[in-house]
Amino acid sequence: xxxxxxxxxxxFIQAIIDQDVSQEWNQGRVHTRFPPEPNGFLHIGHAKxxxxxxxxxxNNEGLFNLRFDDTNPLKEEEAFVExxxxxxxxxxxDWENRLFFASDYFEHMYDLACGLIAKGRAYVCxxxxxxxRAYRGTLTEPGQESPYxxxxxxxxxxxxxxxxxxxxxxxxxxxxxxxxxxxxxxxxRDPVLYRIxxxxxxxxxxxxxxYPMYDYxxxxxxxxxxxxxxxxxxxxxxxxxxxDWVLDHTDYDAVPGVVGRPKQIxxxxxxxxxxxxxxxxxxxxxxxxxxxxxxxxRMPTLAGLRKRGYTPRAIRRFSEEIGVAxxxxxxxxxxxEHCIRQELxxxxxxxxxxxxxxxxxxxxxxxxxxxxxxxxxxxxxPQAGTRNVPFARELYIEEADFMEDPPKKFFRLAPGREVRxxxxxxxxxxxxxxxxxxxxxxxxxxxxxPDTRSGEKQSSRKVKATIHWVSTEHATKATVRxxxxxxxxxxxxxxxxxxxxxxxxxxxxLTACVVEPALTEATDQDRFQFLRQGYFFRDxxxxxxxxxxxxxxxxxxxxxxxxxxxxEKR
RNA sequence: UGGGGCGUCGCCAAGUGGCAAGGCAUCAGCCUUUGGAGCUGACAGACGUAGGUUCGAAUCCUACCGCCCCAGCCA
Numbered sequence: 031x032x033x034x035x036x037x038x039x040x041x042f043i044q045a046i047i048d049q050d051v052s053q054e055w056n057q058g059r060v061h062t063r064f065p066p067e068p069n070g071f072l073h074i075g076h077a078k079x080x081x082x083x084x085x086x087x088x089n090n091e092g093l094f095n096l097r098f099d100d101t102n103p104l105k106e107e108e109a110f111v112e113x114x115x116x117x118x119x120x121x122x123x124d125w126e127n128r129l130f131f132a133s134d135y136f137e138h139m140y141d142l143a144c145g146l147i148a149k150g151r152a153y154v155c156x157x158x159x160x161x162x163r164a165y166r167g168t169l170t171e172p173g174q175e176s177p178y179x180x181x182x183x184x185x186x187x188x189x190x191x192x193x194x195x196x197x198x199x200x201x202x203x204x205x206x207x208x209x210x211x212x213x214x215x216x217x218x219r220d221p222v223l224y225r226i227x228x229x230x231x232x233x234x235x236x237x238x239x240x241y242p243m244y245d246y247x248x249x250x251x252x253x254x255x256x257x258x259x260x261x262x263x264x265x266x267x268x269x270x271x272x273x274d275w276v277l278d279h280t281d282y283d284a285v286p287g288v289v290g291r292p293k294q295i296x297x298x299x300x301x302x303x304x305x306x307x308x309x310x311x312x313x314x315x316x317x318x319x320x321x322x323x324x325x326x327x328r329m330p331t332l333a334g335l336r337k338r339g340y341t342p343r344a345i346r347r348f349s350e351e352i353g354v355a356x357x358x359x360x361x362x363x364x365x366x367e368h369c370i371r372q373e374l375x376x377x378x379x380x381x382x383x384x385x386x387x388x389x390x391x392x393x394x395x396x397x398x399x400x401x402x403x404x405x406x407x408x409x410x411x412p413q414a415g416t417r418n419v420p421f422a423r424e425l426y427i428e429e430a431d432f433m434e435d436p437p438k439k440f441f442r443l444a445p446g447r448e449v450r451x452x453x454x455x456x457x458x459x460x461x462x463x464x465x466x467x468x469x470x471x472x473x474x475x476x477x478x479x480p481d482t483r484s485g486e487k488q489s490s491r492k493v494k495a496t497i498h499w500v501s502t503e504h505a506t507k508a509t510v511r512x513x514x515x516x517x518x519x520x521x522x523x524x525x526x527x528x529x530x531x532x533x534x535x536x537x538x539x540l541t542a543c544v545v546e547p548a549l550t551e552a553t554d555q556d557r558f559q560f561l562r563q564g565y566f567f568r569d570x571x572x573x574x575x576x577x578x579x580x581x582x583x584x585x586x587x588x589x590x591x592x593x594x595x596x597x598e599k600r
Numbered sequence: 601u602g603g604g605g606c607g608u609c610g611c612c613a614a615g616u617g618g619c620a621a622g623g624c625a626u627c628a629g630c631c632u633u634u635g636g637a638g639c640u641g642a643c644a645g646a647c648g649u650a651g652g653u654u655c656g657a658a659u660c661c662u663a664c665c666g667c668c669c670c671a672g673c674c675a
Contacts, residue, residue, distance in 0.1 A: 040614095067675050102674060159673055166671055170602045173671090204673055214603040216671050225673035244675050268604055268670050296605080298668095303611085351623065353613050355606095358668055362611045365624050375637060410637065441635075450633055484633065496633045562634045590635045 041354040043082075043295055047090055047259060056258045056290035060092030063257050064123065065099045065132075065248070068110035068232070070309040071324040071331045072117045074366070075300040078349040082297070083261055084123040085350065095255055096125035100133050101247045103231040111232070113324075117332040122342045132242075132251045133233045139242050139250055140194065142280045143205060143223060147186045151279045152223060153179055154189040155206045162204070165211070166219050172212035173219045179208060193226055196239045200226050205240075209275060217272045221245055249273045252292035253282040260292045263299040264356065270294045300352070301360045303520035305330045306528055320532050321516070327581050328516040328536050338513065339557055339567020339583035344370040363515065367584045374557060374565040374583070379407045379414060381552070382452065382498040383545040383560040383580075385510055387426035389502065390474040392457060395423040400501070403484060405453040408559075417548045420504040421454045426544050428562075431497045432474060434462060439593070441494035443474070450496040452561060456482040498561040505544035508578040510566065512538040545578070562586065 040048075051058045062083040066076060087094035096118065100106050118125075146152040155178045157165060167173030181189070190205055192198065205224035213219055223246040228239045242250075252260045260273075273294045282288060301307060306315075307330060315321050315329070324331050327338035335345065348369040352361050382405075402418035427443070436444040443449045448458045461475035482489050514536045522528040549558070556568045564585035572579045 065675090069675080099675065105674070155673095162673070163671070168602085168671060172602090201673060206673095216603080219671085222673050227673085241673095243673075248675085264605065265669055266675090270604090298606085351612085353623095355613070357606050357613095359612060362624065365612070368624060371636090380634075405633095409632095409634080439635090452633060454633095456633095489633080493633085495635070498634075559634085559636080562636070564636095586634075586636045588635070593635095 042356070043086060043259070043261060043297065043354060044089070046295060047086065050258070051090065056256075059256070059258050059290065060087060060090040061095070061256055061258045062087045062092065062261060063095040063097050063252065063255065064118075064125075065097045065251070065262075066114050067099045067102070067105070068107060068114060069102075069105040070110060070313060071333055072114055073307055073309075073312065073330045073332065074302065074335065074345065074348075075307045075330075077121055077332055077345055078300045078352070079261070079263070080118060080121065080123050081346055081349045082354055086259065086261070092258075093128065094123065094125055095128040095130060095257065096123070097130040097132060097251055097255065099244065099248065099251070100131050100231070100233060101242050101244060103227060103229040103241065106232055108232045113333065117336075120336060120342055121332065122346060128255075130251075130255060131233055132247050133231060135247070135251055135254050136234060136238055136242070138254060138282075138285055139247060140240075142250060142282060143242075143246070144187060144190065145281050146207070146223075146279060147190060147205075148183055149279065150183060150208065152186070152205055152207050153181050154186050154193065155179070155204050155220075155222075156202070157204075159201060162222070166216065167211070169216070175211050176206070176220065179220070190224075193224070193240050194238070196228070198226055200228055202226060207246075207272075207275070209272075215268055215271055217245065217269050218275070221272060245269055245272045246276055249276040249292065249294075250280065250282055253277060253288060253290075254285060256287070256289055257292040258290060260294045262294060262296055264296045264358075266294065267296045270296070296356065297354050298356050298358055300349075301358070302330065302363055302366070303360050304363050304515040304517050304522075306517070306522055311528060314529070315516075315532075318529070320529065327511070328513055330516075337567075337569065337571070337581065339565065339569075339581055340370055341373060341557070344373045347373070360521075370584055371565065371587075374559065376410055377408075378557050378559045378565055379552065379555060380405075380409075380559045380561050381546055381549045382419065382500055383508070383510070383543060383549070383563070383566075384426045384428050384498065384500050384505075385512075385540050385543045385560075385563065386429040387500075387542060387544055388429045388432060388471065388474065390425045390427050390457075390476055390499070392423050392425070392476050392478045393460065394477045397423045399423070400503070401454075401483075403453045419453060419546050419548065420501045421451075422501045422503055424502040425451070425499045426502055426505060427451075427474070427497055427499045431495075432459070432471070434471065439590070442497055443495075448493045450482070450493050451499050452496050453484050454499075455479060455484075456491060456493055498563075500544045500546050502544075504547045506547055506550050506578070508543045508545050508580060510540045510543045510580045510582065511569075512540065512582045514538075541577075543580075550578070557583070559586075 064080040064083045084094045155176045165174045204222045206220045209218045211219045224240045227241050325333035325337045401421045404416045408414035432443040450456050455478040457476040457478045463473040517531045518533045522531040525531045565583040566580040569579045569581050
C-alpha cells in the first residue's frame, strides 16, 4: 500500500505524534485503531477515519488495530461485522492479526469496575432513566446528587455483582461513576458506566446482562490494546475529561501486557455536499426505498462506491488529500470525482459505446465491406497498445452528436457538415430521414471521403469534431446506468425533511446501448472509458446471464455541456 | 444564558512574529482524430471584526461577532 505514505504537509495530529515520539512518550510507540460500531455500513466518512488511523500508523512505523465497538447488543449485528470487514479489506487498511472486539474485554472491564467501586469512585444507582435525567441538571444549572451516591463499598460491590448475575431487570439499576454533579461538563455528572440489558450479544451470546457504556469501555479498550493515540471525531472532545478520568482511576495498567497510556485526539469528521452522511439518514433512504440498498451506487457508503466502480486507490488518495483539521468542513463532491478521474484517465482502456443510438448510413460505402480500423487503447499509455474496430456502411452514432439546427458553438454533425468518425473517415451529413408521423429523426444519410482514413494521406485534414460510433452489424447490446447526485441541493440537511431533496433523476437506466465488439473480450477488466462520455464499471453482479451492464462511475469533464447549462440559467 | 471546539480565496487546506503553500472549482489561451487528457496564465492587496503590543502580526494580547457540539441507561 505504498500510496498510503505521503509527503503532504503534515496535519496537526502528525505534529502531536512527532512531539510524542521525540519525547519517547509511551516508549516512542505509535499505535492507532479504528473502532467502528457494527450497527450499519461504513461510508466515505468512516473511510477517512479508518485511513487516517491506518496511515498515521504506517507513516510512523507504528501499528494499527481494528476493534469493533460492540458494547450495545441492542443495535449490533454480526452481519454488519462482516460488511465492515469486507469494506475495510477492500479499502486496503491492514490490521494484520489485530482484529479485536470491545466485548473481548468485558471480563477485564468488569473487574476494573469493581476496583473503581472499591476505591469509592463508582456506585450502584437505583434511579430510573427519567430520574437520572432530572438529577443531571441542565446546561446552565448544576445537577443534584443521587440519593444512592453514598452507599457503602460493600453494598455497591454486592449490588454490582447481583446486577451481573441477572437479579435485576433492564433499567432497574446502573453503575455510575462518582465524579461531580456540578461539573459544567455534563459528561462528568456521574455518568452511567454500566446498564442492565438482558439482551443477546452477537459475540458473548447470553453471558452478560450488564453492558459497559462507550465512555467507560473505550478508554479501557484503548489501554488494553496499548493504543497510544486514540483518534476520534470532534463531538467526543467533551468526553475527553471522562476518558482521562477512567484511565486515572482504574487499574488498567495492572492488566498483564499493558505498557502505556492512550490519549484521545479529536478531528473534524468528513462532510460532503449533495449527500448525507449519518447512519440514521442512510438507513432511512434504504428503508423507504429511495435507493436499492446500502450498496446502491448513489450511496456514499463504501459498498455503494465500490458498486459504482470507485477504486480503493482513489478513495485513499481522496482521504489523504482532503487533509485533517478541527474545523467543520464540507468537501466538494467534485473533488472525489476528480480523484477517480485522475486515476482512471491513466489506467482505463478506452472503448466506443453509443448510449443513445442514432442510425447513420454511409451511402457511398460498399455494403459488402468491413474494414478493421486501428484505434489506440489509451492515449495516456502507449503500452496499452491498439485494437481493431470494425467499420462498415451502417453505423450507430450518439443521438446528441447530431443537431438539425445547431447553435453557434455546436461543432458536431449537422446537415451539410463534416465530422470525423474516430479512427476512421471524415463523413458529411447529406440527408436527414424522419419518421413521417412523429417527425422524429430516424436516420442520417452521409457520404464519406475515402482519402481521409486515419493514418492515410488526407487524414490530416481538419474537421471541427471527432465523434464515436459503433458498426450496427458488429454492435453488442448493453445496459448502461447513469448516476447523478442523490440530492438536488448541496445541503439536504437544510430541508425540514431531507427526503424532499432526493433527486428524482439520480438514476437513468439506458437499455438500448450498443458497444463495440472488443469490449466483450475485455474480460479481465472492469473499468473503462467510453470515449467522450465517461468512466464506466462493468457490474457483473447485476448481469446475470443477459446483457452486459455498466455503471457510470463519473462522466468526463464536459465543457460544452457546462457552457450550455450556464446559458440555460441565464 | 454553562462547558467544549472552530473561524485563512467559492470548497478543502498549509502557515505557529518577517513580507499569504498546494489541491479542487472557476476563467482565458495553446494543443488535441476523446469539446477528455496535457500545457500556460489568471484567481485572498489580505487571514471573522475592532482595538493593542512590535521595526514588523494570519501568527502575541484584549474585546466583540459568527458557526458547530453537549442535558442517551447510543456510539
